[in-house]
Amino acid sequence: MSIFLLNSCDSEKNSQTSHNSDKMMIRISEIEILPEYVDEYLSILKEESKASVELEDGVISIYPMYHKENPTEIRILEIYADKKAYESHLETPHFKHYKTTTLKMVKSLKLVDMNAIDVETMPMIFKKIN
Amino acid sequence: MSIFLLNSCDSEKNSQTSHNSDKMMIRISEIEILPEYVDEYLSILKEESKASVELEDGVISIYPMYHKENPTEIRILEIYADKKAYESHLETPHFKHYKTTTLKMVKSLKLVDMNAIDVETMPMIFKKIN
Numbered sequence: 555m556s557i558f559l560l561n562s563c564d565s566e567k568n569s570q571t572s573h574n575s576d577k578m579m580i581r582i583s584e585i586e587i588l589p590e591y592v593d594e595y596l597s598i599l600k601e602e603s604k605a606s607v608e609l610e611d612g613v614i615s616i617y618p619m620y621h622k623e624n625p626t627e628i629r630i631l632e633i634y635a636d637k638k639a640y641e642s643h644l645e646t647p648h649f650k651h652y653k654t655t656t657l658k659m660v661k662s663l664k665l666v667d668m669n670a671i672d673v674e675t676m677p678m679i680f681k682k683i684n
Numbered sequence: 685m686s687i688f689l690l691n692s693c694d695s696e697k698n699s700q701t702s703h704n705s706d707k708m709m710i711r712i713s714e715i716e717i718l719p720e721y722v723d724e725y726l727s728i729l730k731e732e733s734k735a736s737v738e739l740e741d742g743v744i745s746i747y748p749m750y751h752k753e754n755p756t757e758i759r760i761l762e763i764y765a766d767k768k769a770y771e772s773h774l775e776t777p778h779f780k781h782y783k784t785t786t787l788k789m790v791k792s793l794k795l796v797d798m799n800a801i802d803v804e805t806m807p808m809i810f811k812k813i814n
Binding site for chain 2: 580582599600617618619620621623625628629631666667669670671672
């Protein structure tokens with residue numbers, strides 16, 4: 555893999571931000587929900603995502619979506635400052651509540667670890683909908 | 685290096701612009717690249733994504749990633765202000781350049797339309813890495 559793509563902006567990045575992009579954990583969670591639980595699941599996930607982004611400094615993004623054509627298919631873009639932030643997230647009351655209450659609703663779960671292609675441009679994203 | 689300075693200026697400016705989240709087009713593009721083209725493809729995609737986010741007001745996010753374990757698997761989170769912004773994006777020189785130069789590199793392409801689960805919390809995302 556082209557390391558240069560990932561490292562190209564580290565020097566200025568570190569001078570501007572508190573989070574080191576090299577250490578970030580990026581993941582797409584692919585979750586299929588049993589049809590009878592979709593509404594209930596979405597409501598619980600929404601609360602959990604919101605609490606995580608608001609309360610945890612190390613949670614940079616938990617951005618949940620569902621397939622327009624098939625709402626049982628959930629995708630969550632998750633970005634954590636580092637592995638420690640992720641591990642700490644797993645210990646929060648809001649994550650534990652989400653995990654225990656939705657366990658029976660989940661048909662399948664796949665956690666796919668990703669790398670960002672352009673770390674520099676990342677902070678621009680979503681600014682426009684402010 | 686001006687990227688981040690530029691960024692903060694942009695956010696001031698963009699905070700005045702509000703996009704109606706109801707009309708937003710959200711998509712995850714799932715692209716498989718032929719292994720021999722991965723580096724070249726990532727470089728072209730990086731330029732195209734950056735140009736789109738920087739130059740097009742209606743492109744809220746083009747956030748490209750690849751599977752850590754399998755870099756031929758690309759995922760792009762794309763968010764457009766509305767359908768018109770998407771159609772206008774397809775007509776830009778940077779998109780056309782990307783499309784024509786990478787055509788031979790793409791093994792498969794799937795465009796999956798998504799809905800956001802929590803529109804309100806969306807603007808908080810990525811703010812933390814500024």
